[in-house]
Amino acid sequence: MTEDPYEDLKISKGAVVKPRTTLVNKTGSWRSEKPIIDHEKCIACGNCEKFCPDMAVKETEEGKFEIDLEYCKGCGICAEECPVKAIIMEEEEK
Amino acid sequence: MTEDKFKHEEDLFCSGHRACPGCGAALTSKLVTEATGPQTILSMPTGCMEVTTTPYPESAWGISWIHNIFENSAAVAGGIETAYRSFDKRNKEGYMNHEDVNFVVLAGDGATFDIGIRSLSGMMERGHDVLYICYDNEAYMNTGIQRSSSTPIGAATTTSPAGKESFGEDVHKKDMPSIAAAHGLEYVATASVAYPEDFKKKVEKALEIEGPKYIQIFAPCPRGWRHESKNSIEIARLVVETGLYPIFEMENGKITNVKKLKDRKPVEEYLKVQGRFKHLFEKEGGEEVLEELQKIADSNAEKIGIDKE
Ligand SMILES: Cc1ncc(C[n+]2csc(CCOP(=O)(O)OP(=O)(O)O)c2C)c(N)n1
Ligand code: SF4
Ligand code: SF4
Ligand SMILES: [Mg+2]
Numbered sequence: 001m002t003e004d005p006y007e008d009l010k011i012s013k014g015a016v017v018k019p020r021t022t023l024v025n026k027t028g029s030w031r032s033e034k035p036i037i038d039h040e041k042c043i044a045c046g047n048c049e050k051f052c053p054d055m056a057v058k059e060t061e062e063g064k065f066e067i068d069l070e071y072c073k074g075c076g077i078c079a080e081e082c083p084v085k086a087i088i089m090e091e092e093e094k
Numbered sequence: 095m096t097e098d099k100f101k102h103e104e105d106l107f108c109s110g111h112r113a114c115p116g117c118g119a120a121l122t123s124k125l126v127t128e129a130t131g132p133q134t135i136l137s138m139p140t141g142c143m144e145v146t147t148t149p150y151p152e153s154a155w156g157i158s159w160i161h162n163i164f165e166n167s168a169a170v171a172g173g174i175e176t177a178y179r180s181f182d183k184r185n186k187e188g189y190m191n192h193e194d195v196n197f198v199v200l201a202g203d204g205a206t207f208d209i210g211i212r213s214l215s216g217m218m219e220r221g222h223d224v225l226y227i228c229y230d231n232e233a234y235m236n237t238g239i240q241r242s243s244s245t246p247i248g249a250a251t252t253t254s255p256a257g258k259e260s261f262g263e264d265v266h267k268k269d270m271p272s273i274a275a276a277h278g279l280e281y282v283a284t285a286s287v288a289y290p291e292d293f294k295k296k297v298e299k300a301l302e303i304e305g306p307k308y309i310q311i312f313a314p315c316p317r318g319w320r321h322e323s324k325n326s327i328e329i330a331r332l333v334v335e336t337g338l339y340p341i342f343e344m345e346n347g348k349i350t351n352v353k354k355l356k357d358r359k360p361v362e363e364y365l366k367v368q369g370r371f372k373h374l375f376e377k378e379g380g381e382e383v384l385e386e387l388q389k390i391a392d393s394n395a396e397k398i399g400i401d402k403e
Contacts, residue, residue, distance in 0.1 A: 014161075015150060015151070017148065017150065017151045017152065017153045018151075018153065019153055019155055019156045019157075020102070020103070020105070020108045020153070020154070020155070020156050021151070021152040021153050022108055022109070022110030022111050022112075022147065022149075022152045022153065022154040023102055023108050023109060023110045024110065024152065025110035025111075025112070025152065026110070027109065027110055027111075027112075030115065050290055051121065051287075051290070051327055052121075053113065053115075053116065053117050053118070053120035053121040053124065053326075054109050054111075054115075054120070055102065055105050055107065055108060055109045055124060056109060058099070058100045058101060058102075060099045061099070066099065066100070068100040068102075068109070070100075070109075071102075071109035071110060073115035073116075074115060075115035075116035075316075075323040075324060075326070076115075076116070076322070076323060076324030077116055077323070077324055077326060077327055079324065080324045080325065080327065080328065081327050089324075
């Protein structure tokens with residue numbers, strides 16, 4: 001029988017890292033302005049969550065959209081894309 | 095301290111990456127993972143997304159992800175797909191059936207239009223079951239905003255600067271979707287980050303098709319285009335609403351679906367909010383380039399059929 005050359009083939013590994021590990025990096029420290037949601041005005045459309053490039057807007061168990069300031073970079077997209085202007089950007093204190 | 099109410103553990107593309115605030119490519123990455131789901135192997139060449147999402151020893155990805163050199167992400171994805179077919183044939187244990195795995199490339203415009211075009215062409219020609227997605231930010235951003243063959247007429251980059259004699263880029267943007275379609279692809283589409291549901295639907299549809307597929311998504315870069323980070327989505331909407339970046343589906347070489355516009359906006363509305371086009375409004379002679387850009391939008395509208403009657 002011919003030997004299967006692939007049987008013990010070892011593929012050399014490059015650098016292998018664990019998934020989701022950028023979560024250790026708290027990008028909230030980058031922010032110069034912070035978004036504040038007015039929950040009275042919010043209609044829970046989810047635009048802020050949909051467009052956030054930093055996965056910093058999350059729907060909580062109570063169905064409210066809230067911002068995780070540990071990661072929010074303050075880009076302002078959520079405020080801009082909110083159809084009822086329920087999000088304002090407030091300057092961060094130094 | 096992370097409050098418990100914020101759940102990041104299930105995300106397939108995670109917070110903490112180093113992309114600039116408001117980065118359209120980072121938003122694209124999130125949308126890609128939402129559409130493909132976890133059974134995906136993503137191959138990514140060098141570029142902003144690779145650099146900002148995997149600073150060693152971290153990774154923002156919750157799906158299988160492999161970095162390769164600039165030139166060969168399509169070849170690597172094709173190789174992985176072929177390996178999975180071979181595992182199936184030999185009933186190799188520990189590997190899923192190749193039909194249950196999504197083989198995807200996510201690459202920048204430099205990697206796609208210029209440096210990796212040869213391996214992309216080969217992958218398409220050989221007919222691998224790979225979805226190739228290009229996030230198009232219209233220049234080589236990660237190395238400092240050099241022009242690529244995706245850079246549009248009139249855009250200032252560090253290698254196509256606006257100056258006394260120059261109005262920025264003076265060569266037309268390469269028509270990459272048509273090049274992909276000319277390889278006989280069953281499915282080619284364009285998209286914009288301003289329309290996430292549309293993009294995700296296109297990704298899902300493409301993944302249903304066996305063989306090579308190409309999707310190109312417009313992804314603003316606030317750093318390279320010199321605009322405020324909050325305007326990324328607005329700009330991605332305006333480029334479509336002016337006709338400068340039509341979003342469509344092309345099946346077997348024929349356009350089958352186009353986002354139609356009722357009142358196409360003048361191109362100035364899109365251009366004036368970006369620093370990379372600033373000179374067109376300030377410098378004598380800029381009007382001619384503006385006219386040329388309007389002509390491009392008009393010709394897109396006619397060719398692709400954007401205008402609603
Ligand atoms: C063969 C080769 N040439 C040049 C580089 C340097 N380089 C790294 S990233 C990059 C820019 C990538 O541009 P693009 O593909 O458009 O992605 P973006 O950074 O814009 O997201 C360049 C030129 C490289 N890594 N390899
Ligand atoms: S400001 Fe930007 S990063 Fe912060 S939550 Fe809004 S969209 Fe996300
Ligand atoms: S330079 Fe542009 S593409 Fe690169 S991370 Fe920043 S915004 Fe994104
Ligand atoms: Mg680029």
